[in-house]
Amino acid sequence: MNFKKNIFTRRIMLNSICGIACLLSSKNLFAQDAIGSPFRDRFQSYRQTFRIESDPEEAKRILRNIIKGRKIRDDLISLKAPDIAENGNTVPISFSVNCSMQNNDYPKVVHILVLDNPFPEIAKFYFTPESGEANVSIRIRMRTSSNIIAVAEMSDGTVGETQSYVDVTIGACS
Amino acid sequence: MANEERKNWRRRLRVPKSAIKGEIITIKTMAEHVMEPGVRRDPDTGVIYPKKIIDQVICRFNGKQIYKSQWFSGVSANPFMSFKMKALTSGLVEVEWVDDYGQSSFKKAVLLVFDENGNEIIPIKLDKNNSIKEIM
Numbered sequence: 001m002n003f004k005k006n007i008f009t010r011r012i013m014l015n016s017i018c019g020i021a022c023l024l025s026s027k028n029l030f031a032q033d034a035i036g037s038p039f040r041d042r043f044q045s046y047r048q049t050f051r052i053e054s055d056p057e058e059a060k061r062i063l064r065n066i067i068k069g070r071k072i073r074d075d076l077i078s079l080k081a082p083d084i085a086e087n088g089n090t091v092p093i094s095f096s097v098n099c100s101m102q103n104n105d106y107p108k109v110v111h112i113l114v115l116d117n118p119f120p121e122i123a124k125f126y127f128t129p130e131s132g133e134a135n136v137s138i139r140i141r142m143r144t145s146s147n148i149i150a151v152a153e154m155s156d157g158t159v160g161e162t163q164s165y166v167d168v169t170i171g172a173c174s
Numbered sequence: 175m176a177n178e179e180r181k182n183w184r185r186r187l188r189v190p191k192s193a194i195k196g197e198i199i200t201i202k203t204m205a206e207h208v209m210e211p212g213v214r215r216d217p218d219t220g221v222i223y224p225k226k227i228i229d230q231v232i233c234r235f236n237g238k239q240i241y242k243s244q245w246f247s248g249v250s251a252n253p254f255m256s257f258k259m260k261a262l263t264s265g266l267v268e269v270e271w272v273d274d275y276g277q278s279s280f281k282k283a284v285l286l287v288f289d290e291n292g293n294e295i296i297p298i299k300l301d302k303n304n305s306i307k308e309i310m
Contacts, residue, residue: 114248119211119248122246123245124243125257126244128239130238131241131257132258133258136257137254138254139253140250141248141249173214
């Protein structure tokens with residue numbers, strides 16, 4: 001009996017040591033929950049966007065990639081934007097492309113860029129001949145006062161571009 | 175919290191009820207959405223709000239895509255957009271908003287197109303045997 005009792009005490013000792021070790025390690029794991037569990041953190045780092053500083057050179061690079069050295073047509077696209085925007089969170093703009101919406105003469109894509117935003121691309125619009133007129137109005141965000149550029153890529157490969165300067169008093173964070 | 179989440183799914187679509195053939199109509203859309211750009215921080219904790227925006231807006235007329243727009247984080251919150259469409263036949267206008275997470279929401283409206291004599295132009299023509307002949 002004495003022999004058996006000795007074994008039990010050893011087992012209990014070992015088990016308790018293991019349990020305490022496990023608890024200590026698990027406490028370290030659970031301590032991260034205060035900030036956010038590792039899975040959530042990984043997910044957030046995938047979702048969030050890191051580039052916050054505006055980079056006008058990259059905007060120009062994007063614009064160069066769209067135009068690709070093609071000749072710019074005049075009076076193709078007209079952009080309507082306010083001269084002064086009080087709130088940068090909602091700046092109403094509208095554009096219209098001057099063309100007959102036939103099968104060989106319609107804008108395939110219209111890009112809208114704001115040069116001094118951290119993410120200069122704002123929207124792309126894809127048209128078809130069924131949409132009778134390429135005339136769209138939308139509200140955008142602007143961080144600082146800068147140029148808005150609208151580029152129209154026609155179905156026959158020609159390109160039109162306009163820009164207009166908007167003065168923003170209170171900028172948005174975008 | 176639940177109320178805020180429900181807010182992100184409210185959509186509005188305005189299409190004129192009737193039009194004359196060849197008329198160019200305006201379609202106005204508005205979505206109630208936060209359009210989180212992924213840059214804003216919580217002022218107390220400093221945690222970045224994850225990016226959540228509407229990616230695409232697609233307009234279909236009688237099942238055929240006539241207009242599409244692709245948005246990035248620069249579009250304002252509660253985004254409003256209006257665009258044009260040429261009315262040739264009466265049919266169903268359907269607008270789809272696709273989320274950043276791949277979830278989409280729909281809104282639809284019926285457009286009636288009339289002749290100058292007041293006859294409705296129907297997109298489906300029927301044969302003598304009442305079988306569908308042509309869909310425009």
